Amino acid sequence: MTMLSRVAERLYWMARYLERAEDTARLTHAYTHMVLDIPKGSEPGWDTLVRIQDAEYVYGDRYRVFNEQNVLKFIVADLDNAGGIYHAIRAARENVRTTRDVLPGEAWEYVNELYLYAQEYAEKSIGRRNRYRFLEQIIGRCQSVSGMLMTTLPRDHAYRFVRLGYLIERADMTTRIIDVGAAALLGEDRHHSTVDPLIWASLLKSLSAMGAYRREFGPQVEASSMVDFVLRDANLPRSVKYCLNGMREELLPLKNNKSALKLLDRSRRKLSRFDPGVSSREELHLFIDVFQAGLIDISAEIGSTWFLK
Amino acid sequence: MNKSWKSYRSEPFFDELITPARKPRAVARQVINMLQNLSKEEMHTRRSAAELAIKEMGVSFTVYSEGANIDRAWPFDIIPRVISSRDWAKVSLGLIQRSRALNRFIDDIYNKQSILADGIVPADIVLDSSNFKPQCMGVSPRYGAWAHICGSDLVRSKGGKFYVLEDNLRVPSGVSYMLENREITKRVLPELFENHSILPVDDYPSRLHSTLASLSLQGKKHPSIVVLSPGIFNSAYFEHAYLAQSMGAELVEGGDLFVSDDNCVYMRTVDGPVLVDVVYRRIDDDFLDPEEFREDSKLGVPGMMRAWKAGKVAIANAPGSGVADDKVVYAFVPDIIRYYLKEKPILASVKTYLCMLDKDRDYVLDNLDKLVVKPANESGGYGLMVGPHASKADRAKFAKLIEENPRNYIAQPTLALSTAPTYIDDAVEPRHLDLRPFILQGKETWVTPGGLTRVALVKGSLVVNSSQGGGSKDTWIVEPNK
Numbered sequence: 001m002t003m004l005s006r007v008a009e010r011l012y013w014m015a016r017y018l019e020r021a022e023d024t025a026r027l028t029h030a031y032t033h034m035v036l037d038i039p040k041g042s043e044p045g046w047d048t049l050v051r052i053q054d055a056e057y058v059y060g061d062r063y064r065v066f067n068e069q070n071v072l073k074f075i076v077a078d079l080d081n082a083g084g085i086y087h088a089i090r091a092a093r094e095n096v097r098t099t100r101d102v103l104p105g106e107a108w109e110y111v112n113e114l115y116l117y118a119q120e121y122a123e124k125s126i127g128r129r130n131r132y133r134f135l136e137q138i139i140g141r142c143q144s145v146s147g148m149l150m151t152t153l154p155r156d157h158a159y160r161f162v163r164l165g166y167l168i169e170r171a172d173m174t175t176r177i178i179d180v181g182a183a184a185l186l187g188e189d190r191h192h193s194t195v196d197p198l199i200w201a202s203l204l205k206s207l208s209a210m211g212a213y214r215r216e217f218g219p220q221v222e223a224s225s226m227v228d229f230v231l232r233d234a235n236l237p238r239s240v241k242y243c244l245n246g247m248r249e250e251l252l253p254l255k256n257n258k259s260a261l262k263l264l265d266r267s268r269r270k271l272s273r274f275d276p277g278v279s280s281r282e283e284l285h286l287f288i289d290v291f292q293a294g295l296i297d298i299s300a301e302i303g304s305t306w307f308l309k
Numbered sequence: 310m311n312k313s314w315k316s317y318r319s320e321p322f323f324d325e326l327i328t329p330a331r332k333p334r335a336v337a338r339q340v341i342n343m344l345q346n347l348s349k350e351e352m353h354t355r356r357s358a359a360e361l362a363i364k365e366m367g368v369s370f371t372v373y374s375e376g377a378n379i380d381r382a383w384p385f386d387i388i389p390r391v392i393s394s395r396d397w398a399k400v401s402l403g404l405i406q407r408s409r410a411l412n413r414f415i416d417d418i419y420n421k422q423s424i425l426a427d428g429i430v431p432a433d434i435v436l437d438s439s440n441f442k443p444q445c446m447g448v449s450p451r452y453g454a455w456a457h458i459c460g461s462d463l464v465r466s467k468g469g470k471f472y473v474l475e476d477n478l479r480v481p482s483g484v485s486y487m488l489e490n491r492e493i494t495k496r497v498l499p500e501l502f503e504n505h506s507i508l509p510v511d512d513y514p515s516r517l518h519s520t521l522a523s524l525s526l527q528g529k530k531h532p533s534i535v536v537l538s539p540g541i542f543n544s545a546y547f548e549h550a551y552l553a554q555s556m557g558a559e560l561v562e563g564g565d566l567f568v569s570d571d572n573c574v575y576m577r578t579v580d581g582p583v584l585v586d587v588v589y590r591r592i593d594d595d596f597l598d599p600e601e602f603r604e605d606s607k608l609g610v611p612g613m614m615r616a617w618k619a620g621k622v623a624i625a626n627a628p629g630s631g632v633a634d635d636k637v638v639y640a641f642v643p644d645i646i647r648y649y650l651k652e653k654p655i656l657a658s659v660k661t662y663l664c665m666l667d668k669d670r671d672y673v674l675d676n677l678d679k680l681v682v683k684p685a686n687e688s689g690g691y692g693l694m695v696g697p698h699a700s701k702a703d704r705a706k707f708a709k710l711i712e713e714n715p716r717n718y719i720a721q722p723t724l725a726l727s728t729a730p731t732y733i734d735d736a737v738e739p740r741h742l743d744l745r746p747f748i749l750q751g752k753e754t755w756v757t758p759g760g761l762t763r764v765a766l767v768k769g770s771l772v773v774n775s776s777q778g779g780g781s782k783d784t785w786i787v788e789p790n791k
Contacts, residue, residue: 002559004561006562098541308564
């Protein structure tokens with residue numbers, strides 16, 4: 001089975017963008033919910049959503065203040081924001097458009113419909129009234145695409161690069177979701193025993209992991225066990241560990257995989273050495289920064305090994 | 310019954326489905342009877358079903374433009390065009406004959422040039438043409454086949470007689486519409502398929518695949534075949550993707566291929582370089598190889614010509630094939646057939662005046678109001694003048710163009726093009742048609758049963774191009790009932 005480097009690259013990015021759209025929608029959904037739950041005065045600022053995308057610079061070019069309206073416009077509808085939902089969906093569609101010949105016929109149909117939906121509703125869904133519905137639609141539609149791909153793609157190279165794209169993006173986004181918690185709680189004044197669990201619980205919900213957590217640790221959400229769970233639980237499909245293990249499975253059958261595997265294993269070791277139970281929030285934040293840089297290195301290595309130069 | 314069938318009149322033109330006495334022709338009797346029995350509402354329903362089918366297939370077939378619109382080049386008319394298999398058999402033989410002769414001609418031009426030496430075709434016409442590529446001199450592709458995929462444009466005129474209007478030998482497109490149109494008709498008028506024996510068209514991709522595979526120079530059983538596309542922004546991109554997918558070939562762009570020091574063509578894959586045996590290219594000669602043609606081409610592959618000349622890769626259509634795809638050369642095709650095959654041409658050509666010849670030019674300039682004037686090597690219906698419909702200013706403009714550059718213009722009498730019933734708004738009305746069958750030439754020669762019918766949707770219009778208000782119809786080659 002021949003897999004063109006160009007096609008592999010587009011499949012990888014298609015998957016990354018689809019995962020990015022879904023996870024950003026999940027996070028925005030959870031964040032909005034959280035803000036509503038937390039007593040006035042104690043709620044974290046909207047700037048957090050921009051900050052965890054490392055997009056303050058782009059944001060600053062376009063908007064002056066970090067208010068809900070601006071931030072949501074930036075996250076949901078702004079085409080200049082590479083981490084934005086509409087932008088990610090459009091980029092995913094561009095990648096599918098040119099790889100339709102290796103994907104199941106429905107792939108283009110689904111992704112195109114997703115795009116047409118976002119095109120029509122993104123701008124109208126910035127306000128709270130329509131926001132939930134829009135974000136839920138995005139999450140659901142992204143999941144139909146990934147579900148369809150995962151249940152129809154033959155397990156060959158096309159599948160491998162799609163899965164690599166999904167997993168690396170998801171690992172990255174999961175660390176960012178944890179970082180929201182860390183960032184929201186970093187401010188010394190904000191530390192608040194009744195607010196803390198609300199924040200961690202809403203982040204768990206954004207990962208669809210609330211039920212799994214409860215079965216493991218009981219109903220009360222506690223920071224270090226929550227962080228440990230989503231970073232290092234091997235069975236939770238949105239945990240960072242699960243994603244890295246999955247990437248390893250997909251890298252193994254590829255030729256010339258040595259350097260990529262080496263970098264991946266380095267990240268896996270770092271992850272297993274980090275103990276959220278004994279780390280401060282600053283240390284957690286720092287760990288996440290370094291870990292994300294490691295993912296960037298892995299992605300660059302995948303690119304230089306298998307994609308068009 | 311829809312009233313418009315009763316008032317249907319195509320005179321003075323030959324109608325392919327309805328006789329002047331307003332009776333269905335024998336070959337179309339069942340189709341017409343069935344359609345005539347449909348109420349106005351029912352016709353509406355069928356048309357909506359076709360639109361829906363196009364939309365659904367469009368999602369998977371077609372490239373969407375930035376908006377939500379389907380970028381489908383041709384609107385579809387639900388009334389099929391029906392041709393009897395007896396008539397078609399002769400056309401098919403004529404097309405095969407033509408394709409054989411044109412391939413012999415191209416092979417001769419790039420080798421011995423005996424047809425020029427013998428004075429059958431004036432040498433300057435061929436050698437001064439921008440379609441003649443000196444880079445191809447001395448190459449002998451397998452089976453002497455150069456134009457492996459040919460799309461010839463046919464029209465019918467008085468009495469239903471077929472004429473060849475032009476031969477597209479470079480990168481003819483449209484075959485995917487032929488296949489798509491059949492799919493739509495099957496969904497929309499399924500009952501017609503029960504009573505008819507309609508020759509199937511859907512084996513085109515497998516025929517194309519065998520033709521391309523037969524070109525492999527190493528004689529491999531499973532050669533590696535790629536479809537080389539200019540990419541997503543080309544208007545025929547979806548056809549490239551469709552053909553690649555239905556043949557199980559790789560769809561590649563220039564950047565996916567490279568030519569190594571061993572003069573072989575490779576594609577860049579995640580497993581490293583993979584040898585390519587056959588390139589079905591859908592980009593023009595000029596962009597194929599920046600080493601030999603346009604240096605600024607980003608679409609092509611540097612060294613492609615080197616690999617081809619070294620016999621390491623087969624290219625379809627072969628570079629330089631366009632030399633026979635020139636409206637001036639067209640005028641000589643009957644002579645070309647007689648010269649190489651010692652046969653009488655089976656299919657008629659249209660009388661063609663060459664503006665480069667003094668006598669012809671004088672006649673053309675005196676009769677601009679009766680003639681169609683065409684540039685010698687443009688396609689797409691641009692830069693064409695239909696004399697009887699042209700304004701005085703247009704005629705003056707073309708007179709000037711002809712005098713400035715006579716080699717670049719030819720003129721032909723306006724043919725009385727045939728019509729077929731076409732569903733326009735709420736009525737059935739006659740509209741003019743043409744037909745593009747596709748001829749495959751490799752180890753064997755094969756002609757599509759039928760082809761792509763294009764129909765001029767504008768009343769009285771003779772121009773069928775999609776960019777000029779054209780639509781398309783499903784084309785049936787029907788076996789007579791036993």
